Amino acid sequence: MTPEDLSSALFDIVTARLDGSASITAADVLLERPRNRDHGDWTSNIAMKLAKSLGTNPRAFAAELVPEISAIAGVSKVDVAGPGFINITLDTAAAGEIARSILVAGDSYGHNHQLDGLSVNMEFVSANPTGPLHLGHTRWAALGDAIARVLSASGAEVTTEYYINDAGNQMDNFGASILAAAKGEPTPEKGYPGEYIQQLAAKVLEQVPNLAELPHDEAVGVARDIGYRQQLEEIKTSLESFNVHFDVFFSELSLHETDPETGLSLIDQAAVRLREQGHVYEKDDAVWVKTTDFGDDKDRVLTRGNGITTYFAADAAYYLNKKDRGFTEKIYLLGADHHGYVGRLKALAAAAGDDPDVNISVLIGQLVNLNGAKLSKRAGNIIELDDLVAWVGADALRYWLARYPADSPLSLDGEVLRSRTNDNPVFYVQYAHSRTRSVAKNAAAAGVDRSVFEPSLLSHEAETELLGSLQELPRIVAQSAELREPHRVARYLEEVAGHYHRWYSVCRVLPLGDEPVTDLHRTRLWLNDATGQVIRNGLELLGVSAPDRM
Structure with a gap:
């Protein structure tokens, strides 16, 4: 039984009791893994969410649901804890079924439909084309691309875009x-x-x-x-x-080009549209947008008294261009020196008729330094992306840079990134994947195949822990997309790798000596391969490879 199956069954049970007195969605009955494994496989707080609207006590309402939840196929035990938490324990066979579900889903396991219908423009890096990319751009590249990947995996239609500052x-x-x-x-x-x-x-x-x-x-x-x-x-x-692909390279210069039919540039057209909406005025021979009406700290100039347009005018034209291209949400990933842009961009979105809480997101990334990195011989005063990739490798850079939230300043140790030890998280995770491939190869040589799958045999404590962590990928991906925090995927993969390494040490897939191949060996091969699939899928979301050999 997958978490989605159990959540769906719980949703049906709860909605049948509401009789119009309250309204819930599938998101209200999402299940979570208890921190204490003695509290079962899954827990739900749905009783506490609904009790007040139903005029009842949360714990009493949870107790009413216990018989019906206990009747769900694959559920072995249901308890009510604390103020009304519903703790659910699955029987061994139901818990083990996740291994088969993962392998059936393959590369799509972990993907979800949470953001179906959302069209996103994801703009990041956007470095001036006057020099090579440096360490700061490297962080935005890794982080922006990973955010785009988790959004896509959650159903959003994402266009990655690089704004070329080629004017001025x-x-x-x-x-x-x-x-x-x-x-x-x-x-x-x-x-x-x-x-x-x-x-x-x-x-x-x-x-x-x-x-x-x-x-x-x-x-x-x-x-x-x-x-x-x-x-x-x-x-x-x-x-x-660096394994970062952009769908669109948008030239700033194109905003200044005059349309032969209208005689207006996109910047001119933006001023006309904002004026028509009543947000433009003249003062001191300049043309202004009254962004203070929408929370900005001061009004912004579109055109100076000398007739020269401002950077804000280009920002306005660019935002309206994105809006005209049909993007529901416009995401900007900007550097640490762009905090002042948050208010003005959100005010601009509001002036354009959008909801600044829905149609625009401005993420500010903090600075990063890498100990041991040498300044570029070509550029002289920066650490170049190409030199970093040559020194520590694209995988290590991408993983470490996506492993932390955007708003966390980073100080990384180059020698740790280059190391091949368990102290290096990317090595630890990639090694777990390569170990699953090695086990599969050796299993084939030993005559162990996946011709039999008996999930009830996966009863060892290490198997319960590993199966529990494998079930979490869809939730982790959905949460990472919702919060724009792909570092959650990296931390999750490290947890999976830890569970797998412990399982590997106590649960054998291969028979010892002359021991015959049993259904337990065959079933454990399913679990081994399912783990490899989960790690592979998670690393793909970070733009990091999953090597077969280390």
Whole structure:
């Protein structure tokens, strides 16, 4: 019996007693694992949730439900504890059935339909295309991609998006830096230093050998445009090597381009729409949005007195573009220096007619440092993503960076990430998976197959613990998606790995010596393979590989 089956049966029992006096959904009868295994396999607080609306005592209402719950196939015992908790114990066969359910579901085990119908735009990383990705971007890449994966696994339709900051003075400074390098001149003021600029300059000269002979402004533009394309391709390659794929790369410059039919840019159109909704006014020759009406700490300028649009104008146009593309929720994962953006973006959503508590989420990630990491030889003053991947590996980086909440500052030890010991959680989890594959391979050689499955044989205490943890993946995934906290998946996998390693040490899948192959061996192979499937599925949600051998 799966947790979903038991929850569904409990839902039917409870709703039959309501008679319109209260209303519940399936989410109200979700089951939880008791911390104390003596309290059964599952516990529910549904009696305490409904007692007041039914005008009864929670414990008395729970006691009324006991006979019907006890009659559910596979339930061996039901107790009422404390103020009205319903503790449910399954018989051994029913508990063991989860191993078969996992293998039948395969790669989809753990997926759920909690967010069916939700269309999400997930924007993260969005680094300026003026240099290579660094350690800070690495954290946002790992975390953002993992959030997108758990959302998708929970039924949401997710579009991952990278906002390319390719408009503004920084791009001209970037072009001027490349031009100076091409001409053998010092880096200009506010320019970009680093060997990578020299490398970009060489590539520009390959395409435009006479770059130095062009008029200065034209040469800057040529260097900027070619260098931009080269740098963006490097960024894309770095992300793909880190197992992070973006569905959309959205150019900021496109917000400024004029539509030939309307004569307006997307930024112009955003101002028109906000004005039509009554949120725009003029003051001191500038055009403002009255975001204070929606909780912002001050009104925001769209266009300055000199006619130049602001970054906020681009933010407004970009948000409205996402809205026009039909996304129910727009998620922004921003760096630690962007706390001020939370209020203005939510106010912008409200001004656009959206519900800021539903249609937009702004997640702020904290800084990370990695002890032992060396500054990039190419960039000079940063730790590059490519160098980090080469040093500790993409799997270790992704796992550790997704293992903590976004709002937790991180200080990681590079040597621990590189270690192949149980002190390194990613090694501990990956080793558990490789052990399940080794057991399966050796079982095949010993003549142990999955031709028989007798779940009632899985009665050892270590098997009960392991089965209990395997049942939790769907709940963990749903919770991680709801809270946007994929670190819960990582911590869960470590728990599963611990249960598996203990089970492995006391419950044999392979017969000893001349011992004949029994149904217990065959059934334990199901449990072994189910564990491997769960670990594999969990690691996939973190973008981490599940190696067959370590």
